[in-house]
Amino acid sequence: MTAETAAPVRDPAWSLSRSAIGLWVTEGVLGTLSSGVLVAVFLLLVPDDGPVPVLRWVLPALVLGYAVVAIGVRPWVRYRVHRWEVTEEAVYTLTGWLTRTWTLVPISRIQTVDVTRGVFQQLFGLASVAVLTASSQGTVRVPHLEADVAQRVADDLAHRAELVRDEVT
């Protein structure tokens, strides 16, 4: 319970879409492939007695390590780390693995709500929501929700923000 008591504030209730894990794994695979191709080209073109012979086994090892982290570990860690919630009065998110950041923005101060869908997000049926306020630091981003949930949340937030907007921000 020590971790619980040390947390300054409560955690938001909801996690992202499970499809996000698939998306992050795909990103990891693509990253591994592209760096793998670069290393292969390096190994083919640079002669055995090249400038730094150590690089011949250090570079593949680095790519392998990256693959393990980016495909096998990071997606699940990220899924556990990101949490979000929309309450009656506010939007609330938690991000960050080592340094954790909780952001709370009241619906009455929302200026714009953006929904974005990247190429890979579309493949996995996902979308991101960004909630902007008058402050450059008061921006809430919720990555990778199911597209229909994201759209519903954005519409709902925009609608409620209009009803309760505080004009004097």
Place this chain on the structure above:
Amino acid sequence: MRRTSPRVVLVHTATFRQARQLVPLLIPVAAVVGLDDGVGTIVLLAAAVTALSLAAAALSWWRFGYADGPTAVVVTRGLLARSVRTVPNDRIRGVEVETPPLHRLLGLVRVRIDAAAGSVGADEEELLVDGVPRAEGDRLRARLLAHRPATAPPPGDDGQPEPPEEEELTRSDPRWLLYAPLVGSYLVVPLAAVGTLFRFLDELPDAVIPAVPGPDVSDPRVLVAALVAAVPLLALAAVVGAAVVNWRFRLLRRGGSLVAVRGLLTRRHTELEVDRIRGGTLSEGLGMRWVGAARVNALVTGLGQASRRGQLLPLGPRTTAVALLDRLVEDPGPLTAHPPAALRRRLVRSLASGVLVTALGVAVAAALGWWWAPVPGVVLTVLGVPAGTGRYRALGHRAGPRSFSVRSGWLVREQAVLQRRAVVGWKVRQSPFQRRAGLATVVACVGAGSGGYAAVDMAAADVAAFTAAASSGTWARGLRSWTDRPGRRPAAGPRAARRGPLP
């Protein structure tokens, strides 16, 4: 569409406003042509430059127009590519009328119109109408500011708005200028001027620079003498710089606006809406704290980072600054100090670099036998102790009935006092080290000033109570754990929630 006064062409010709970017081009031209042919070439060059400048100024005057319509201000300009900028009247945050010396000579003024900066793209949020007669400048200011419904004064008998009552809040004392040598920003100006001069000399072709036999710089006595001479010169330059900018500073309250007037050569006239002021900052640099000086900036929504506009007291005694800040926003009371764990964190941080340098120095001393190698590291480490404790002492936060305050910083200690309604969000950060020490950093997101003001390293257990007490309404209670408020637990997930109580 209105035009600026044709007299502004004279001003711009004389100051090379449009032709200024040609000057770097001309220097190599002069170098190629050579200045050896005597006075004739120089006169010819000067005439050509002046003619160019006159043509450029006349062209840009001819292509410039502005109009203050019933709903928006429109400014048209551009030589080949026409640009039309339209700013709706309700986005105008302030109007500044300034009178540089040449303008004053010809009876002209320059009007700057501040438009609200959104959360994206804060630059280029300003309209400039350069060179209208003084009466037209005053008319423009009065008209643009009168559009704002909250501050429009009732019209008098002659149909003109009655001049609103004035109240003087601050009037600067010339003696306050003596604080200037202890303020970093005023010291930077003369140093930057010297730097520019050197760069300019560097760009000049060698033929133009007369060969002056300089003193031998390698002689340490010359260096020491130069340093000793530089200190009073620098101080003098800082005082002069502060005088030029802030001469006869006055802050008035006129109707619903705060008006700041200042400047020696260029009289600047800045107006801020009181209704948009959300709070203020009190900043004290290291040197300023020695002599008890401070400066006050207003935090105005929509003004973004335009800190110069928000300056309410550029430089003055701390007591005056505190009294002024009290009039802007209610004082929430004495600050709560942060827990001792915060002091440990500040000390570790400020000592770490010194210890690292010392370790490196010891290694170098062991390897090369330079006994003095660890000295800079030791000095850094020793200096780290006052720096760390100073940083810790600066930390504090407090939530009052209508306002709250946070303070941090050592080189420049800044205390922000804000109205509760200013907060548009809370951001709570906790690093692994902070988690172990039971601390957290809380940032109040504000649509004014730098966008966020932080209470660094406050006790993690106090965060929920502070955020709830420092924001208006009940929304910030969302940070408290559900166990504290039973019966308000949200639905199990977003899909369930959206079928829930939402409208």
